[in-house]
Amino acid sequence: MPSSKPDPVRHLFVSPSAVALPRWLEAFPKASVVAFGTAVRTLPATALIWFRLDEVRPALEQLAELRKMVGPARIIVLANQPDSEHALPLFSAGIRGYCNAHATAANLRQVARVVQAGGLWIGEALMQRLLASTQTAMARMPATALPHGLANPVIADCLATLTSREQEVARAVSTGSSNKEIARRLGITERTVKAHVGSVFQKLKARDRLHLALIMNGQRPS
Amino acid sequence: MPSSKPDPVRHLFVSPSAVALPRWLEAFPKASVVAFGTAVRTLPATALIWFRLDEVRPALEQLAELRKMVGPARIIVLANQPDSEHALPLFSAGIRGYCNAHATAANLRQVARVVQAGGLWIGEALMQRLLASTQTAMARMPATALPHGLANPVIADCLATLTSREQEVARAVSTGSSNKEIARRLGITERTVKAHVGSVFQKLKARDRLHLALIMNGQRPS
DNA sequence: TTCGACACTGTCCTTTGGTCCAATGGCTGT
DNA sequence: ACAGCCATTGGACCAAAGGACAGTGTCGAA
Structure with a gap:
C-alpha cells in the first residue's frame, strides 16, 4: 500500500492544436501541453494525460494512437459535448476519466483527485444518466x-x-x-x-x- | 499533499447482522454501525454508507430499501464475492462504489477517498476487465x-x-x-x-x- | 495462555511442460 | 525429381510445477 507521500503527479495536456483551454492551465499551472502526434518520452504510469479529442476523427482510433505514445499512463478524455453513448466505448478502451472540456478549474482538479486515487470519472452526464x-x-x-x-x-x-x-x-x-x-x-x-x-x-x-x-x-x- | 484537514465525512456501516468486519473499523474507527432495517435519521448527501449485502436476498431489492432510509447519501456496496455481472445493475441503481468485503483497511480508505471526491469505485476485478x-x-x-x-x-x-x-x-x-x-x-x-x-x-x-x-x-x- | 493467521521449510511423489533425437506423408514451386 | 515447408508422431530425457503429507517460529487477538 502506497503511503501518503508527496505528490509528484505529472499532468500532460494533449490536444489536436497544441493549445490548452485557459481553465486547464488555471487548474494545473505547471502542466505541459503538446500537440497530438508529438513524440513524448515514456511517462510513469501515475501520470495523467488530459486528451482533447479531435471531433472529426473516430475517437477509438485516436485513443489507440495516443496509447502507443503514452504507455500505461492514465488518460482522461475531454469532450466538447459529452455524450454517454460516446463515452462508454472509450472506457472499454481503457480511459480513466471522461469530462466536459469546459469544466471549471475546480472541477478539473476534482477529476484529477479521483483518477489519481485510482477511481474512474465518468462525467456529469453519464453519472446523471446512471442515477436517473x-x-x-x-x-x-x-x-x-x-x-x-x-x-x-x-x-x-x-x-x-x-x-x-x-x-x-x-x-x-x-x-x-x-x-x-x-x-x-x-x-x-x-x-x-x-x-x-x-x-x-x-x-x-x-x-x-x-x-x-x-x-x-x-x-x-x- | 498530506492534507491536514480534519475529516468531516460521516461513515455509516450497514450490514444484516449489525456487526462490522474488523477491517472496516480499522479503516474508520469513528464510524457508526447499524443493522439493516434500523431507522436512521436523514444523512447529509456527503455521507458514505458502507452496505454489506445480505447474500440471500435480491441485491436490488435491498438497495431500494436502503435508499429509502438513507436518502441521497452515497452508497458503497461490500460484496463477499465480487462479481462483475452482479455489480453492473447495482451501479445502474445508483451505488457509488463496489468492492470486496475482505479488502484491507488501506483499500477501504482509498475507496472512500475516491467516492468522497465524487468518483465511482468499480472494484479491482471490474476495472481490470474493462481495461483489458x-x-x-x-x-x-x-x-x-x-x-x-x-x-x-x-x-x-x-x-x-x-x-x-x-x-x-x-x-x-x-x-x-x-x-x-x-x-x-x-x-x-x-x-x-x-x-x-x-x-x-x-x-x-x-x-x-x-x-x-x-x-x-x-x-x-x- | 491458547488460538489462529502468517511466513517459512522439509520430503515424497505425480503430472505437466519443454527439448533433444529422430521419422513419415502431403503439398508446392523449380 | 528434387528441395523445402508443413503437419504429424514416436521415444527418451530432464526440469519445472504442483499436491500431500508434516513441521517450525512469530505475533497479535481473544
Whole structure:
C-alpha cells in the first residue's frame, strides 16, 4: 500500500492544436501541453494525460494512437459535448476519466483527485444518466429479481483477499517469473514460494500459474 | 499533499447482522454501525454508507430499501464475492462504489477517498476487465478477422510469422489451455501440440507458455 | 495462555511442460 | 525429381510445477 507521500503527479495536456483551454492551465499551472502526434518520452504510469479529442476523427482510433505514445499512463478524455453513448466505448478502451472540456478549474482538479486515487470519472452526464435509471431499474425490480443461484463464476477481487506476501508472489508469477526466480528475488526457498503460490491458487480459484496470470490481468481463463 | 484537514465525512456501516468486519473499523474507527432495517435519521448527501449485502436476498431489492432510509447519501456496496455481472445493475441503481468485503483497511480508505471526491469505485476485478476487454478481444480473435483500424501491431506482427496451425495452438495456450486439452480439441496427439508450442516459442522468443500468454496479450514479460 | 493467521521449510511423489533425437506423408514451386 | 515447408508422431530425457503429507517460529487477538 502506497503511503501518503508527496505528490509528484505529472499532468500532460494533449490536444489536436497544441493549445490548452485557459481553465486547464488555471487548474494545473505547471502542466505541459503538446500537440497530438508529438513524440513524448515514456511517462510513469501515475501520470495523467488530459486528451482533447479531435471531433472529426473516430475517437477509438485516436485513443489507440495516443496509447502507443503514452504507455500505461492514465488518460482522461475531454469532450466538447459529452455524450454517454460516446463515452462508454472509450472506457472499454481503457480511459480513466471522461469530462466536459469546459469544466471549471475546480472541477478539473476534482477529476484529477479521483483518477489519481485510482477511481474512474465518468462525467456529469453519464453519472446523471446512471442515477436517473435508478427509478426504472427499481420499477421492474421486484418481479425480476437478480439471477442469484445461476450467477456466473465469480471473478474474485484479487488482491484484497491475499496477504501481502501472497500478493508479492502473485504479481511475480503473473509477470512470468519462475518459482526459482521468485525465491531468489525474495530471499526465500523455492519451497516457500510454492506454498504461497498454492495458497494464491486456492484463494483465487486458479488452476495453474497461467490462469492466475489471466485472472490478475483481468481476463477470463477459457 | 498530506492534507491536514480534519475529516468531516460521516461513515455509516450497514450490514444484516449489525456487526462490522474488523477491517472496516480499522479503516474508520469513528464510524457508526447499524443493522439493516434500523431507522436512521436523514444523512447529509456527503455521507458514505458502507452496505454489506445480505447474500440471500435480491441485491436490488435491498438497495431500494436502503435508499429509502438513507436518502441521497452515497452508497458503497461490500460484496463477499465480487462479481462483475452482479455489480453492473447495482451501479445502474445508483451505488457509488463496489468492492470486496475482505479488502484491507488501506483499500477501504482509498475507496472512500475516491467516492468522497465524487468518483465511482468499480472494484479491482471490474476495472481490470474493462481495461483489458479491448485488447483481449483482439488477441483472441483469429488473425483474419481483425478489424481494419484497430489491430494491435505487435500482435499482428507476431502472428504473421506463425503458420495457421501454430496460431491456433498459440491462442489456445494464451487463454490457459493445457497441452492435453488442446490436443483433444484439435484431435491430434499431445506430442504434436508440444511440437507446435515449441515452434511458437522459438519464433516469438518466448521462454515458456506464460511468457507466450503475456506476449499475445500485449504485455511485457518481466 | 491458547488460538489462529502468517511466513517459512522439509520430503515424497505425480503430472505437466519443454527439448533433444529422430521419422513419415502431403503439398508446392523449380 | 528434387528441395523445402508443413503437419504429424514416436521415444527418451530432464526440469519445472504442483499436491500431500508434516513441521517450525512469530505475533497479535481473544
